[in-house]
Amino acid sequence: MPKPVALVTGASGGIGADLARELARDGYDLVLAARGVEGMQKLASELDAQSAVIPADLSKPGAAAQLAKELENRGITIDVLINNAGLGETGPFAESDPSRLSEMLQVNMVALTELTRALLPPMIARKRGGIMLVASTAAFQPGPFMAVYYATKAYVLSLGEALAFELRGTGVTVTTLCPGPTRTNFAHAAGNPNSPLFKRQSMIMSSAEVARIGYRAMKAGRPVVITGFANKLLAMSARYSPHSMVLKIAASLNTPG
Template sequence: MALPTPKPRHVAVVTGASKGIGAEIAKELSRRGHELALVARSTPQLESLAAELDTPAHVITADLSDRAARSSLLGEIEARGLTPQILVNNAGFSTMGPVHKSDPEVEEGLLELDVVALADLCARFLPGMVERGTGAVLNVASTAAFQPLPGQAAYGAAKAFVLSYTRSIAAELQGTGVRATALCPGPVETDFGKTAGFTSKEEKESLPQIMWVPAPEVARAAVAGMEAGKVVVIPGAANKVGAAFSTIAPKKPLAWILAKNHPGLR
């Protein structure tokens, strides 16, 4: 089994846990007996989720785009007498529209949270896992990682980083007892699209209905993939096919087609 055995005071740390995929992954891990450390900016939402879970859950309010707050996260967890045995890097967001019309500070913030924070937390949490000889990391990427994504250029590039980074650390961790998995969901019904700037209609029409997978199903696939020791998990048969096609398709015409049909570029 690639997932560590649940133990008292040993926690699965889930970032971006207040809603969406993060909340569903926390629920799935709790159902499997794991204590949780729930991390996000919204204390009320985290407390509400903690009250729903089957196992103890520890609420940690933090803005992971803030480097000082991020650097103290591991210390705060350990100061509570907790041992992090699973790390789920789910926190992130997307922007929408052409780069030449973007807000540079918002684009930088996206890269700080989606890329830098993820790599930072892996670098901080993995040494302890390796020393203990057990642990698991789940980095949330996207099917956007397999293709260019005009209209969400920074987001697509960020998720390509997450996928490549996770594949690399998974190879580095061979023989340590620690595993790394990249979760690459396609479209999911959460507030993610709304935050990025999609209207409900645009989000629904942007990709075929067959590609949409409910958040609880994404979470189940993610945790089952971690348990099976998979390096890459793509929930949904249609998304697996789409990712395979995007991998082999010529990138210039693919990018042109995607740009022509992206709501943010119309």
């Protein structure tokens, strides 16, 4: 029997690389997609699985369709899709770099949506499959000074919950993973490694732990998973606390130190 195949976007490091490790340990072959070919090749060489490395810049319009076409050309059928690639940006919206904002919208929302749309119908036809969307605890409230990032993650959570509902009974599950602060390159790339959000070492989880929790939830077919008790508490309290207070707290957590 050929092994099932999982596609992981943003597999060149961080949470994506650890999700790929979880999948390989569980008997999947892998397709790794991101820009950082070197990181993916290094990961592929360490995995006990067949791995195809596909360079993909998901910030380019049409990148998801191109990736789906490349899979078709190589005759690869995807059983599990992990939409993990993502990036953030910190600072006042009015001063932000417009091209960085477009990049964020493309990677975090457009490519994730288009890749899901492209790979879902064959899963439905086969009556099995799993899709993970990596959102964030940022999805649960607006986030001044990371306004666009938080908004993209609210989109991802909304999409994921709706798709999980639509796909009930089809054999295909959709799980939205909502990590809190996690030790990866994310904070550095987003320009806020010294913000209060990332300064509290006790609140920061390892990417291996986040991947383990996320993968377990996906296997159980859970629609949404928030990593860790403290993050669950924060996400839930953001939903039920006065909005003015939630905005103030989010702003103070994101303000670069």
